[in-house]
């Protein structure tokens with residue numbers, strides 16, 4: 566079965582701190598509303614602040630629309646209208662098993678919230694999830710697909726479940742070398758990944774802001790790391806044990822980026838120092854190698870087994 570949300574939900578319904586409503590790069594206050602969508606829609610963004618020939622432009626969350634992967638993942642439609650920093654929202658959507666949804670966004674970027682997927686999960690939970698009368702298609706990896714560039718690697722290989730394995734290697738000892746692996750289910754995403762925040766070096770943010778980027782970044786919506794003295798500037802400190810918030814966030818990004826395939830992927834993802842750019846390359850390679858995957862009906866297998874749990878959580882909230 567495919568799934569959508571039960572009712573619309575707006576970011577206005579959440580109590581958000583002022584810097585959580587901003588696009589992290591644009592610094593603009595961006596309203597966000599999710600709407601249910603019919604079978605076969607997929608995930609699409611609607612720029613409510615733009616008008617092209619009397620219509621708000623639509624940008625499909627698909628790999629062919631990926632335009633820029635420098636600091637976040639940005640998608641752009643044929644009219645050149647785009648939306649950026651979609652990855653933390655896309656991760657929440659795919660992890661909760663939602664296939665069809667329309668996202669109204671009132672600016673060039675999804676709001677950063679607290680830098681993680683937590684508030685998007687909260688919005689989806691409040692909206693509730695609804696099953697739709699249509700089979701859910703996925704792809705199953707049957708032969709490995711790999712991309713490599715400048716010492717970075719991203720791979721998809723065959724496995725019976727959807728597994729994520731992420732390795733990072735930073736020069737400074739505070740982040741350093743980290744490896745994290747887990748089976749992607751809705752429950753695992755909620756418990757192990759959803760709260761992991763984006764991070765950046767204070768020194769880099771100062772440089773980016775001189776170029777007009779990271780204009781909305783604060784130590785309250787990203788983990789701010791001071792490279793010079795290896796300290797965490799953010800008042801909250803770190804979430805998760807053993808400084809693992811960093812590697813877990815990189816995995817969260819991978820889940821969101823791979824959601825742009827447009828259907829769940831059954832297989833094992835492995836990334837070494839892989840970011841948005843490598844993930845876009847990986848999906849493009851996958852598209853060019855149709856002998857490496859088959860289309861499957863996901864009902865009764867793979868990711869779907871997590872859905873009853875997600876749906877239970879939702880229906881208990883709806884009836885409460």
Ligand SMILES: [Zn+2]
Nearest residue numbers: 652763814818
């Ligand atoms: Zn991220």
